[in-house]
Amino acid sequence: MNQSQQIINMRFVLAVLGRDGAFIRAHELHRRIHDLGRPIGMSTVYRALRDLVKRELVDVMVGEHSQRWYRRCSSRPHHHLVCSMCHSTVEIPAHSSPLPAWVTEEATGFTDVVVRVTITGTCAECT
Template sequence: MIVLARGGGPVPARRTGRSVVDVPQQQRVRRSSRQRDAVQASLAGTDAFVSAQDLYASMREQGNPIGLATVYRALQGMVEDAEVDVLRTDDGEAVYRRCSPSHHHHLVCRRCGRTVEVEGPDVEAWASSVAAAHGFSDPDHVVEVFGTCAECHAAQDAEAARRS
């Protein structure tokens, strides 16, 4: 199920709720390939979320003869191995970004897509409290907070001032 955020912007992709820690190590290790390494290197070169098509185009511009299907397979494998985060834009397109391996949350700008990783001890406490109140244990969660970054907010204010 994909939940679309009001006001547009990326939204969290479907999550299984199964932690990578729950998967035995031998099942998580994938054989490295030249193509997968190239996709990883391209993702490492940006802090923004990027679509498979944009990543493919960038890699082709840099002279890499990789195919689009290979980019998709590599990204899917990296999602399954918890090496990248995936969000869905308001039009349903998946976008990807390498993220830190520790548990974290995201602040996402609705206008430009800029994303900031944040740690949230208050969110962790809240998730545990809500789970316990409903008889659940060992809660897992994904939190994506959408808003407008400072740069986009300033641009909005400048545009509004010009119109006045």
């Protein structure tokens, strides 16, 4: 597959991910892409997701049983509030950290620290 086709596939995967704002698994994403009439293979979906995560255009959440869930996210630093039933997601600005006891970078000796928090609950529609 040439580079221009990879870019086209990444853009299509990104567009499909951005439709509902919920985290979804790669297999569900693959099914949605096929339902839209674009027959691409699972390896192409995984390759596009890997590249989009590297470019920080997509967030990945590891759920129970090490399942990976993907979501197109904003470029602003944020955390996630995720419905444990339907996986709808709300972005919470990173400056409103749910970790009040967080120790600063200077105290730990670490640099380039990125804090990503995923909080789960049940949304109003699923309650």
